Amino acid sequence: MSYYDIDDILADANKFPCRFNYDIPGLGYLEGNIGKDIKINAKVELPLWLARILAIVGGDPGIGDEGALPFVELMAPDMLSPKVMNAIKSGPVTLDVHSINSHFYALAVKWATLFNDRDLVQILNYMLLERSQEINNFASSIQLEKLGRGRDMGPFMLTLDEFEKKLYRESHESCKDMKKWIVQK
Amino acid sequence: MSLPWKLQETFSPEEIQFIVENEPIKIFPRFTTRSKVRGNRGNKTGQTRWKLLTASDEPLNNLVAIQTTEVAFWIALLLKQQGKCSIVAPGWLRLTQLQRFIDYELKNTERFSELPWNWLVVAQLLFSKAADDLQDPVHLLRGKVQDLREIRLGKIGQGLKHLNESHLQLDNLSLLEINELRPFVLGVMNKLKQVHGSIADEQEEEQ
Numbered sequence: 066m067s068y069y070d071i072d073d074i075l076a077d078a079n080k081f082p083c084r085f086n087y088d089i090p091g092l093g094y095l096e097g098n099i100g101k102d103i104k105i106n107a108k109v110e111l112p113l114w115l116a117r118i119l120a121i122v123g124g125d126p127g128i129g130d131e132g133a134l135p136f137v138e139l140m141a142p143d144m145l146s147p148k149v150m151n152a153i154k155s156g157p158v159t160l161d162v163h164s165i166n167s168h169f170y171a172l173a174v175k176w177a178t179l180f181n182d183r184d185l186v187q188i189l190n191y192m193l194l195e196r197s198q199e200i201n202n203f204a205s206s207i208q209l210e211k212l213g214r215g216r217d218m219g220p221f222m223l224t225l226d227e228f229e230k231k232l233y234r235e236s237h238e239s240c241k242d243m244k245k246w247i248v249q250k
Numbered sequence: 251m252s253l254p255w256k257l258q259e260t261f262s263p264e265e266i267q268f269i270v271e272n273e274p275i276k277i278f279p280r281f282t283t284r285s286k287v288r289g290n291r292g293n294k295t296g297q298t299r300w301k302l303l304t305a306s307d308e309p310l311n312n313l314v315a316i317q318t319t320e321v322a323f324w325i326a327l328l329l330k331q332q333g334k335c336s337i338v339a340p341g342w343l344r345l346t347q348l349q350r351f352i353d354y355e356l357k358n359t360e361r362f363s364e365l366p367w368n369w370l371v372v373a374q375l376l377f378s379k380a381a382d383d384l385q386d387p388v389h390l391l392r393g394k395v396q397d398l399r400e401i402r403l404g405k406i407g408q409g410l411k412h413l414n415e416s417h418l419q420l421d422n423l424s425l426l427e428i429n430e431l432r433p434f435v436l437g438v439m440n441k442l443k444q445v446h447g448s449i450a451d452e453q454e455e456e457q
Contacts, residue, residue, distance in 0.1 A: 066444070170441060177448040189445045194413060197438045201410060204434065205403075228441060236434035238256060243430045246263030247374060 066171070072227055076168035076175070080110040083119070083137040111137065113175065120179070144169065145176060145185065153188055157195040161224040169226040200229055204236040260432045266425055270371040271324040272305075276338035279313040279329070323375070330380050337380040342366065343373060345386045348394035355401045362402060362422040370399065370426045406431065415442035 066073045085107045093101030095109050103109070111119070116139055123133035143149070144166045152160055162169045170189070177185045199221060225233060256262065261269075285297065300307040305322040313319060318338060321329075329335040341347060342365065354363040366372070373395045381388045406427070409420075418435065420428065 170445075174444055174448050177445070181449050183449055186445055186449050190415075190442060193438065193441055193445065194411070197413070197434075198411060201407070201434055232434065232437040232441075235437060239260065239430055239433045242256075243263055243426070246267070 072168065072231075073171065075227075076171035077114040077117075078112050079166065079168060079172055080112050081116050081142050082108060082140045083111045083116050084108050084140060085137050086134040087136060089136070108140075109137075113172070117175070117179065139179070142176075144172060150185075150188055153192050157192040158199050158221070160192075162196075162226045162229070163224050167227055170228045196229065197232070200225070200233050201236060204233055205240045259436065261429050263426065263429070266429055267371055267375070269425070270368040270375075271322070271327070273323050273368060273372075274320045275323045275326050275340070276318050276320055277326045277329065277335040278318060278338065279315055279335045281313065281334055282315050283311055283313040323372075327375065327379055330383075336383045337376065339376055339380075339384050340366070340372065342369065343376065343384065343391065345390055345394060348391065348398065352394065352397055352401065355398065355405075359405070359408075362405065362420075363398075364422050365398070365424060367424050368426075369424055370395070402427065410435070410438075413438050413442065415439060415446045 085103055085105060088102060088105050090102045091100075092103040093099060095103060095111065096107060116137060119136040120139045121135060123135040149165060166172060170193070173185060173189055176182065177189070203219065203222060222233070251258070257265075283297075283300075300310040302310070305325065309319045309321055310325065326335065326337050330337055342351070351363045351365060373391070376384065377388055377392055377395075384391060402423075406423075409418075413435065418439070
């Protein structure tokens with residue numbers, strides 16, 4: 066996760082549902098009506114790079130006793146709904162992470178950082194461990210004769226998110242090189 | 251970048267082989283380079299001498315046929331290629347010894363046997379380049395080495411179930427085996443660390 070990391074940039078472009086806490090003139094283009102104002106309690110889907118900042122910075126701290134509300138309030142996305150969490154708990158390996166969100170881990174970590182979500186971290190930990198076992202199994206089962214032709218991907222391989230794909234590719238390459246070295250002479 | 255992505259965080263098996271080829275190994279030379287004491291010590295015979303920078307050249311200039319000497323593995327392989335020496339296989343590369351390691355591996359499911367750190371590379375190199383120098387038939391040795399490798403791979407698979415964000419203890423795992431695991435274990439452990447790091451701030455506040 067660095068400034069120039071393409072996957073991080075793509076993950077940050079994912080939209081999250083937000084609710085505005087203020088009337089703000091001129092910002093209507095976020096909702097699609099250019100030139101209009103944005104109303105309080107308007108629900109807008111904002112990319113995470115924008116929502117993350119707006120959910121932290123707020124209006125005038127001088128007004129009101131309980132401190133200033135931030136510009137927007139982030140609402141729990143579908144990606145982290147109880148339905149998905151229960152699906153993870155029941156069986157991480159059979160879960161189609163790619164169809165939930167192709168940057169699931171990156172976004173979940175960002176979410177956990179924003180909200181200090183301990184439960185989410187525990188679930189992620191479990192999910193990562195279980196799924197990585199399966200990834201390792203797939204990565205290390207290589208038949209060199211089949212490498213040239215396109216290998217048929219099992220259904221599991223189509224459910225990987227971007228981080229898992231990278232992990233799979235790297236460990237697969239490593240096992241492949243190793244096997245090639247052993248066979249070569 | 252100037253370094254291909256595959257090599258940025260790990261070694262290729264060929265690089266591991268390169269590292270292992272720097273280790274000393276015993277050989278039986280089949281020729282003599284030691285200059286005779288009786289003659290002029292000034293070496294006026296015009297005989298070519300070994301002058302090496304990265305390996306010790308003293309044993310090479312004192313080779314006596316059929317007297318064991320220790321030289322770097324890569325030199326041994328070069329000499330072997332020309333039929334100028336035979337390589338003495340290390341003690342663990344015997345059927346009985348390998349069988350003892352296999353028994354140990356099977357008995358102790360939670361640890362790896364004390365094979366040398368380069369066992370897989372040495373075995374592979376000797377099998378392919380110096381097969382006639384081994385005391386036991388190569389096909390049997392190959393079988394035993396393959397057995398050992400598979401038992402250890404199975405244990406590694408078990409161990410990966412206990413990956414965590416802080417540490418991993420891998421006693422007696424050889425360099426090549428570590429190298430094969432590296433991208434996977436690092437990837438998973440880095441992600442676990444990231445996942446746990448996302449709530450670390452709160453814990454500090456609590457304390």
